[in-house]
Amino acid sequence: MKKSTTGLLLGSALVVGLSGCASSASQSSGASASSDRAWYEHPTVCGLAGGLIGGGLGYAAGSDSDEDTGAAIGTTAGATIGAMLCADTSPAMEPPRDTDGDGVIDADDQCPGTPAGVAVDAVGCPLDSDGDGVPDYQDQCPGTPAGAEVNALGCVEDLVLRDVNFEFDSATLTMGAEQILDGVAQKLRANPNVRVRIEGHTDAVGSESYNQDLSQARADSVADYLAGQGVDMERMRTIGYGESQPVATNDTDAGRAMNRRVELGEWE
Known part of the structure; x- marks a missing residue:
């Protein structure tokens, strides 16, 4: 051949x-x-x-x-x-997308757009440990009993800001009070559609008019601090009730301490 x-x-x-x-x-x-x-x-x-x-x-x-x-x-x-x-000319496979970065891919995420750093469950929704309908990262009252009806803050009733104290006979917040209010501000920033009432209360020591002015000044002081932490002042309303709404007797030190308080509630 x-x-x-x-x-x-x-x-x-x-x-x-x-x-x-x-x-x-x-x-x-x-x-x-x-x-x-x-x-x-x-x-x-x-x-x-x-x-x-x-x-x-x-x-x-x-x-x-x-x-x-x-x-x-x-x-x-x-x-x-x-x-x-x-040669393999097929397009490279793109990795599954996780737009909000919560660890759950978009295809499985039932709550897209979760804020950065918020803990989520297996389907990408923010954790709600007490099951009250308000996610943990927005809940001012975690641990609400099952079945309880709550407001937009996650509370059954107005929240007493315990340990939010002031310098003697003044509206100046103590350092410990500021640390507590930092946590309140963080959750309010995460819950931007909620408006709040900030109420000041005093004991019965001193004149009624003096206590009225002091309670208003203390409520304003709390609002000013929260505003400084990024909470819009337009979302807050301050009210001073003076000594008019005691929750305990004014005849004992313990009772008077309970009456000197600041409360946080939903402003509807």
């Missing part, structure tokens, strides 16, 4: 085989990653096959004097074409 006939037959056979590899690779690229492809679909294998094809065709087409050169050129061209035919 002549050299040209042999080369052409070899080339034709390898073209058929390479075409099959490339076709199979193309069909499978959309369904699986390149690491899952069959060995004969790998670009390296296709490149080797293409090199044999190109070399065979180059050898067959060349004259007796330049058959080595033709084979070399054909091998290089065939290897390049073969590798390109079997």
